Amino acid sequence: MTRRCFLIVNPTSGTYSQQKVAGIMAGLTGRGLAPELLPTQSAADPARFAARICAEESDPLIVVAGGDGTINGVLNGLVPGAATLGVVPLGTSNVLARELEIASVDDALDRLARGETRPVSVGEIVAGGEHRRFVLMAGAGFDGAVVRDVRLCEKRTLGKGAYVLSALRTLWNWDASRLTVAGGGRSVSCHGVIVCNASKYGGNFILAPEADLFAPGFQVLCISGGRLAYLGLALGLLNGTAVFSSHVNSFSAAALEISGDKAVQLDGDYVCPTPVSIRTVPDLVRLVV
Numbered sequence: 001m002t003r004r005c006f007l008i009v010n011p012t013s014g015t016y017s018q019q020k021v022a023g024i025m026a027g028l029t030g031r032g033l034a035p036e037l038l039p040t041q042s043a044a045d046p047a048r049f050a051a052r053i054c055a056e057e058s059d060p061l062i063v064v065a066g067g068d069g070t071i072n073g074v075l076n077g078l079v080p081g082a083a084t085l086g087v088v089p090l091g092t093s094n095v096l097a098r099e100l101e102i103a104s105v106d107d108a109l110d111r112l113a114r115g116e117t118r119p120v121s122v123g124e125i126v127a128g129g130e131h132r133r134f135v136l137m138a139g140a141g142f143d144g145a146v147v148r149d150v151r152l153c154e155k156r157t158l159g160k161g162a163y164v165l166s167a168l169r170t171l172w173n174w175d176a177s178r179l180t181v182a183g184g185g186r187s188v189s190c191h192g193v194i195v196c197n198a199s200k201y202g203g204n205f206i207l208a209p210e211a212d213l214f215a216p217g218f219q220v221l222c223i224s225g226g227r228l229a230y231l232g233l234a235l236g237l238l239n240g241t242a243v244f245s246s247h248v249n250s251f252s253a254a255a256l257e258i259s260g261d262k263a264v265q266l267d268g269d270y271v272c273p274t275p276v277s278i279r280t281v282p283d284l285v286r287l288v289v
């Protein structure tokens with residue numbers, strides 16, 4: 001029997017094309033699935049679609065063809081434990097797909113056909129009474145400001161290069177204020193913090209080797225130092241040694257309080273300023289692996 005699935009597609013994501021989506025629809029059908037195409041029309045649609053599907057269907061298979069921002073939106077609409085989620089990389093960075101070592105669109109489709117799943121734990125931040133989930137990371141401070149200040153026109157023309165430009169502007173307009181991060185039995189004063197639920201960051205770079213999508217809790221990286229420390233971290237990220245920098249205090253935690261006044265990004269999209277609370281949410285959804 002063919003299994004129905006819902007294909008949520010973001011037409012604005014980095015490597016989208018109508019031709020690719022037609023190929024994905026045909027690939028799913030050819031592998032014994034019956035896809036229903038749901039193109040988004042706004043940034044609110046991924047969460048709205050996921051919430052509606054969970055309300056109307058029993059044990060739905062939801063497939064996201066897009067980038068990490070669209071996956072994040074879908075995660076935020078899911079009812080805990082109610083769905084299975086698959087990922088087809090069509091974004092700019094596709095960090096979740098890289099974390100799962102999905103090599104290509106075809107590889108993603110083969111995995112959907114196999115249907116092997118693992119329950120994934122996510123993070124949830126609470127700020128001003130609002131809750132928001134993330135699957136990759138929450139960053140407060142430098143990377144929050146970089147993501148907040150990315151210019152859409154530059155992202156459209158330069159892709160990932162827009163983040164490099166924004167990082168240079170953030171280094172130029174340096175904010176020396178500090179954050180306090182409390183959790184995992186300690187309280188740390190630092191310049192920035194990245195709360196990692198996944199090991200990869202910004203592409204195929206390993207930032208947090210101890211972070212595990214499939215286990216509750218985070219690897220927390222508190223960063224101290226000035227501009228040169230961040231330049232060193234960027235170089236360390238390229239060769240997988242950032243976590244060993246003398247400017248990084250790394251520990252594990254399942255819940256955190258972050259105080260101060262700095263920008264916060266979740267899974268690569270700006271959300272709000274600190275203060276925020278963060279906690280782990282075990283087994284939110286079964287992820288196709």
Ligand SMILES: Nc1ncnc2c1ncn2[C@@H]1O[C@H](COP(=O)(O)OP(=O)(O)OP(=O)(O)O)[C@@H](O)[C@H]1O
Pocket residue numbers: 010011012013014015040041042043044045046066067068069070071073090091092093094095268269
């Ligand atoms: N129809 C739409 N119009 C405008 N924005 C959308 C639409 N659908 C989704 N979005 C939003 O667009 C943002 C970027 O999308 P997405 O993450 O899929 O692509 P990307 O940025 O190219 O990839 P990545 O996040 O992997 O780098 C997300 O925040 C998503 O919620």
